[in-house]
Amino acid sequence: MAPLSIASVVPLVAKQSAARMDEETFRRFYEITARPLRGYLIRMLHNGAAADDLLQESYLRLLKAKLPEAATEQHLKNYLFRIATNLLKDHKALRPETALDEDIETADPAAADGDVARMLARLKPAQRELLWLAYVERFSHVEIARMLGLKPQSIRPLLSRARHAFTAALQRGGFGEKK
Amino acid sequence: MMSETCGLEDTVALALASGQWNGQLREHVAACAHCAELELVWQSLTQAAQKESTPLPVAGLIWWRSQLDERREKAERAVASIAIMQKLTIASALAAATASLWLWKPGVWLVLVGLGMVLATGAVLYGWVRGRI
Numbered sequence A: 001m002a003p004l005s006i007a008s009v010v011p012l013v014a015k016q017s018a019a020r021m022d023e024e025t026f027r028r029f030y031e032i033t034a035r036p037l038r039g040y041l042i043r044m045l046h047n048g049a050a051a052d053d054l055l056q057e058s059y060l061r062l063l064k065a066k067l068p069e070a071a072t073e074q075h076l077k078n079y080l081f082r083i084a085t086n087l088l089k090d091h092k093a094l095r096p097e098t099a100l101d102e103d104i105e106t107a108d109p110a111a112a113d114g115d116v117a118r119m120l121a122r123l124k125p126a127q128r129e130l131l132w133l134a135y136v137e138r139f140s141h142v143e144i145a146r147m148l149g150l151k152p153q154s155i156r157p158l159l160s161r162a163r164h165a166f167t168a169a170l171q172r173g174g175f176g177e178k179k
Numbered sequence B: 001m002m003s004e005t006c007g008l009e010d011t012v013a014l015a016l017a018s019g020q021w022n023g024q025l026r027e028h029v030a031a032c033a034h035c036a037e038l039e040l041v042w043q044s045l046t047q048a049a050q051k052e053s054t055p056l057p058v059a060g061l062i063w064w065r066s067q068l069d070e071r072r073e074k075a076e077r078a079v080a081s082i083a084i085m086q087k088l089t090i091a092s093a094l095a096a097a098t099a100s101l102w103l104w105k106p107g108v109w110l111v112l113v114g115l116g117m118v119l120a121t122g123a124v125l126y127g128w129v130r131g132r133i
Helices: A006-015 A023-045 A048-064 A072-093 A099-107 A117-121 A125-136 A141-146 A152-172 B008-018 B021-031 B032-049 B061-104 B108-132
Strands: none
Touching: A023 A048, A023 A072, A023 A117, A023 A141, A023 B061, A048 A152, A048 B061, A072 A125, A072 A141, A099 B061, A117 A125, A117 B032, A125 A152, A125 B032, A141 A152, A141 B061, A152 B061, B008 B021, B008 B032, B021 B032, B021 B061, B061 B108
């Protein structure tokens, strides 16, 4: 079987709106995007079950959405992350972060070992989102601005502040050395 | 204090993403606190992302749920159409009754009753239109 890449799904997806995406196309798109999306959600929520719920809801909304006929793979991925970011906002509004440490230790084994994920969890939610979208998902500043409802010009300074905060947390945790 | 920006930030980000570095850029990162910070953050986050290995929800289940939702919405739309038809029928019957009464025994009191029925019909229609909006 040919290796999967997001580009291999493009022609199929581009010809039809996501609302009419067939099952096979959906499965391939899911295979490519679900892991990164779950990574994003779990780092934002520190809760595996909640991340899975939001992941499923994100895809359900994508399948229901009326997207342009010529939607590219990047468009679909952006849209998926935008849906997920909005769902995260709703989720946080209903359940503000309180017992963060308990959540990390009980629900997300990957984050329970006092490593980088723990440092990341110490940041403000908006800073975590920014860092993850910019450096793990590598979305452009314009795309991030659209997802977070911010002005594109504000992303660079916000990202810079988030980076300082994360670096400080990492250095306190013994990662990296201050120049 | 570290500067807020570095002119080579985007070039360093590209090198981090592609893994393609040249000696000059390496030297710059070693000397620039801003770019060193970028490298540290990038590597730490990438490392955290790679740790993710929990099994994902099954794609087929999400697809099945979307199909189920679609069918449920279709059924809801069909039920809504039936409700609209019912309201229209009631409104038409009221209008017909008013007209019949009017034609059968015209008179002042009947006109008033008729007017009341017309208003009632209007209220039903208004409610229906508001409900639709």
